[in-house]
Amino acid sequence: MDQSDSTLIESIDSHSEPKLETEYTSEIFKLEVKNLPSNFGFGVFKKFLASLNLNFVKIKFPTGGSFAFVTFKDEKSREEAFKVLNETKYKGKQLQAVYSKAAPDPISNKRKSDTLHGQQNLKQAKAENLTLEEKVQNSTTPLWNINYQKQLDQKTNCIKQLLRKCTFKMDKVNEGIFFWLQKQKDQHEGMCCKLLETVASVSELTFK
Numbered sequence: 001m002d003q004s005d006s007t008l009i010e011s012i013d014s015h016s017e018p019k020l021e022t023e024y025t026s027e028i029f030k031l032e033v034k035n036l037p038s039n040f041g042f043g044v045f046k047k048f049l050a051s052l053n054l055n056f057v058k059i060k061f062p063t064g065g066s067f068a069f070v071t072f073k074d075e076k077s078r079e080e081a082f083k084v085l086n087e088t089k090y091k092g093k094q095l096q097a098v099y100s101k102a103a104p105d106p107i108s109n110k111r112k113s114d115t116l117h118g119q120q121n122l123k124q125a126k127a128e129n130l131t132l133e134e135k136v137q138n139s140t141t142p143l144w145n146i147n148y149q150k151q152l153d154q155k156t157n158c159i160k161q162l163l164r165k166c167t168f169k170m171d172k173v174n175e176g177i178f179f180w181l182q183k184q185k186d187q188h189e190g191m192c193c194k195l196l197e198t199v200a201s202v203s204e205l206t207f208k
Contacts, residue, residue, distance in 0.1 A: 027071065027102035029078040033085055034067040034096040034175065048090065054081045069100060086182075096178050098171060148204045156198050160191060167192040 036045070042061055045068060049056050055077040060069040072078040078099075085097035130138070137144045143151045170192060171181055184192050 029072040029075055030100040030102060031070050031072070031078060031081055031085070031097045032067055032100040033070055034098065035093050036066045036068060036095070037091050037093060038066060052081075052084055052088065054084060056081065086179075096175065098178075098182075148200070152198045152200060156195075160189065160195060163191040163193070163195060 042059065045061075046059060049059070049070065054070075055072060056070050057073050058069075058071040062069070070081065072081060082097050082099070085095050088095050143154065146154070167181065167185060167190065171178065181192060188194050
């Protein structure tokens with residue numbers, strides 16, 4: 001791959017009209033294509049994707065990697081590409097396509113930061129009006145004022161998020177389990193294994 005190709009991004013969508021925030025952005029529907037040959041340049045890869053009749057929009061090659069990021073205009077196009085690429089070999093190498101997160105949007109990040117700042121100010125204002133007993137409860141048992149079933153649901157969701165994060169890291173450090181991991185994710189809501197139901201305590205009021 002030429003050095004000039006190492007960080008090249010090409011857009012197939014040539015419309016120059018400004019897009020509204022609710023319209024398509026190229027980072028939403030993205031795949032990471034791994035296990036590419038070392039001599040797989042940008043132009044060759046673009047022609048290769050076109051030969052597979054994939055409706056892609058942008059391609060990006062990170063510097064020095066044997067993988068590429070490909071974005072699509074909609075979820076249907078990405079799903080079709082996901083299936084095709086995972087069943088395709090190039091120069092004897094089995095390609096691997098995985099779902100990739102969208103790159104952070106600077107404007108969106110600023111809005112989130114402003115919202116978070118406002119929430120923190122509101123939270124601080126509420127905290128100043130709490131009684132001493134309420135402050136102790138918040139610091140020792142943060143979920144004390146939430147319905148018990150909702151506590152269980154919240155804890156279960158936290159565990160699911162942790163397992164999904166672990167699953168994502170497993171794929172990054174051990175490519176040999178790619179197909180097994182995809183099967184596990186399909187069966188277990190994006191997690192590498194089955195999560196058993198949270199067992200409720202027999203008592204909701206006393207120490208558990």
